[in-house]
Amino acid sequence: xxxxxxxxxxxxxxxxxxxxxxxxxxxxxxxxxxxxxxxxxxxxxxxxxxxxxxxxxxxxxxxxxxxxxxxxxxxxxxxxxxxxxxxxxxxxxxxxxxxxxxxxxxxxxxxxxx
Amino acid sequence: xxxxxxxxxxxxxxxxxxxxxxxxxxxxxxxxxxxxxxxxxxxxxxxxxxxxxxxxxxxxxxxxxxxxxxxxxxxxxxxxxxxxx
Amino acid sequence: xxxxxxxxxxxxxxxxxxxxxxxxxxxxxxxxxxxxxxxxxxxxxxxxxxxxxxxxxxxxxxxxxxxxxxxxxxxxxxxxxxxxxxxxxxxxxxxxxxxxxxxx
Numbered sequence: 001x002x003x004x005x006x007x008x009x010x011x012x013x014x015x016x017x018x019x020x021x022x023x024x025x026x027x028x029x030x031x032x033x034x035x036x037x038x039x040x041x042x043x044x045x046x047x048x049x050x051x052x053x054x055x056x057x058x059x060x061x062x063x064x065x066x067x068x069x070x071x072x073x074x075x076x077x078x079x080x081x082x083x084x085x086x087x088x089x090x091x092x093x094x095x096x097x098x099x100x101x102x103x104x105x106x107x108x109x110x111x112x113x114x
Numbered sequence: 115x116x117x118x119x120x121x122x123x124x125x126x127x128x129x130x131x132x133x134x135x136x137x138x139x140x141x142x143x144x145x146x147x148x149x150x151x152x153x154x155x156x157x158x159x160x161x162x163x164x165x166x167x168x169x170x171x172x173x174x175x176x177x178x179x180x181x182x183x184x185x186x187x188x189x190x191x192x193x194x195x196x197x198x199x
Numbered sequence: 200x201x202x203x204x205x206x207x208x209x210x211x212x213x214x215x216x217x218x219x220x221x222x223x224x225x226x227x228x229x230x231x232x233x234x235x236x237x238x239x240x241x242x243x244x245x246x247x248x249x250x251x252x253x254x255x256x257x258x259x260x261x262x263x264x265x266x267x268x269x270x271x272x273x274x275x276x277x278x279x280x281x282x283x284x285x286x287x288x289x290x291x292x293x294x295x296x297x298x299x300x301x302x303x
Contacts, residue, residue: 013249020284031127038125048268052125055148055170057160064269066170067248072282085171086127102128102184106167 006040007033010049014069014089021071022079023089026097035088039068053086077108116178116193118143121159124150128185129173135187141194148172207298214239214299221254224303229290230254231299232263232274240274241301243288247279253287263287 001009011025018024026032038052050056054066065073071084078084082091083100090097118136122129124147136143148159163174168183175182177193206224209231214220220231221244230244230253242263244254251267258264262280263272271280277287291302 017247017285021282034127038127042125053123053128053172055123055156055160055172057156057170058153061269062170067268072279072285075282102171102186104183105169105171106183110167 003037003040003044006043007036010036010039010043010068018069018071018089019092021069021075022092023069023071023084024092024094026083026087026090027095028097031097032088035086039088051084051086074105077103077105080108117176118178119176120145121163121172121174122147123172126172131185132173132175132190135185135190139194203302205293205300205302207300209299211294211297211299219254219258221252222301224301227303228252229301229303230287231292231301232258239292239294239299241290241292242272242274242277243290245287246270247285247287 015025026035035052039049042052043049049068050063051066051068051070056063056066069084069089071078071089074085081100081103082094083089083097085102087097087100090100094100118141120132120143122133122145133143133145146159148156151159160170163170166181168174168181171183173183173185175190177190180193182189182193208222208224208229209220214231214233215236217233222229222231228244230242232240232242234240242253244252246253246265246267248265248268248270251265253263253265253272255266256264258274261274263274264270265272272278272287273280277289279285293300
């Protein structure tokens with residue numbers, strides 16, 4: 001399948017999932033398109049649409065937590081940012097995603113360690 | 115001048131923007147794409163990131179002895195300004 | 200909305216003791232899981248993530264792991280353990296006259 005067709009397919013697959021989680025595709029079309037293109041490329045390369053902004057290691061369990069959409073595995077962190085790490089998805093109420101910041105995971109989880 | 119080193123992914127939008135930030139200001143930096151190096155080097159990079167408290171989220175930017183994880187232009191400016199004062 | 204029908208999907212003795220069996224009532228992918236002779240679950244055999252057949256996954260206790268990306272579901276409810284908003288659809292079932300029926 002060519003990359004453009006797969007981007008459309010990934011949108012089709014992920015939209016209902018993230019909707020139930022309170023998110024939507026980033027309304028900045030150019031950003032969303034770039035990120036989807038990277039995911040489609042990663043899927044072509046290794047069979048799985050990994051997050052384009054997080055690293056894979058040799059640990060399968062860890063890698064499975066960064067398969068898009070990875071929101072369920074980083075929920076509290078992403079909810080605090082109102083976006084996922086790579087920014088493909090933002091909270092439904094976000095109108096201007098350029099105002100959202102990436103909050104480093106260690107700073108977020110560091111503050112939330114019980 | 116503080117040494118600027120960053121770990122990035124070739125697929126990462128925010129890594130590209132981070133590089134652009136420094137390029138536009140003509141500030142030299144060293145960047146390594148994690149996904150373009152061999153497995154051994156990846157393990158070393160990941161160990162370094164984890165040691166400093168970061169996980170596998172990119173970009174990972176070292177400005178002198180400070181680390182910024184994520185695209186944080188205000189924080190980049192602040193750390194660069196610190197140097198001027 | 201058309202009413203759901205009770206559809207016979209398999210003979211009871213072909214399911215009981217077999218663990219997991221994939222069936223296709225009305226052409227839809229359904230997974231039957233027989234824990235014991237009177238403890239049966241009927242779930243959509245399609246992961247809500249990317250549509251993988253969960254029947255190829257691993258069942259440990261009541262937790263079924265999708266073979267593609269390890270999404271984990273509680274077969275008693277169909278709920279995805281890492282986000283309860285997502286789930287495998289659960290179907291009513293019954294055993295009658297030696298057959299397993301699913302309401303679909």
